[in-house]
Amino acid sequence: MVVSTQPRFYLASEQHVDHLVQLDTLAQRDPKREEDIKAWVEARNCYLCESDGEVVGYGVLTRSFFGHAFIEMVMISEKRRRSSLGTALVSYFQALSQGSKLFTSTNTSNLPMQYLLLKTAFKPSGYIENLDPDDPELIFFYTDAGDAHASCSGPNEYAASSSHK
Incomplete structure (x- = not known):
């Protein structure tokens, strides 16, 4: 599906929790995710993508990674994935973190997220x-200082070079 309007981002509030749980693919089978969503909203770290x-x-977006900004979660509803919304959300977080280090992570098995991160200069x-x-967590880094471009050509190259050293 193609996004027909520019997405809008804003802080989530308690009234959004039920909807976030419904669109989150993990929350529907893991009750801890619902608790996480509630905590993120309460801490004012959860941003909606509309x-x-x-x-x-x-x-x-938290400041939980050794005092640095950290994208803890990017979740787009299944029916709207691969429509540039995840890229737009990550770019929004990059703008919010301008001038500071920004980190995130994803599993080795999550190739779409790895491509998204490389595409957005992590x-x-x-x-x-x-x-x-059996699914290592890959850490990614971004800075707007101009030296954040990945030196590898894609997630498979990085995963192959980093796994089980």
């Missing part, structure tokens, strides 16, 4: 094993 007058996703910054069985 397109064509409908909330179609959300993202979470670069690989390491990995953490043992969070999810």
Whole structure:
């Protein structure tokens, strides 16, 4: 689906929690995610992504990564994925974090998110094993200082070079 209007981003409030739980693919099978969503909204870290007058996703931006900005979550409803909304949300977080370091992470198995991050000028910054069985967490870094372009051509190259060293 093509986005027909520019997406709009704004802080979520308590009234949005039920809708976020409905569009979050993990929350429907894991009650802890609903608790996470409530906590993110309460802490004022959860931003809605609205397109064509409908909330179609959300993202979470914290300062929880060693005092640096960290994109903890990017979730776009299944029916609106691959329509540039995730890219727009990440770009919004980059603008909010202008002048400071911005980090995020994704699993090795999540190739669409890795491509999105590389496309938005994040670069690989390491990995953490043992969070999810057999699926290391890849760390990515962005800075608007001009030196954040990834040196690898895609997620498979990075995953292959970093796994199980």
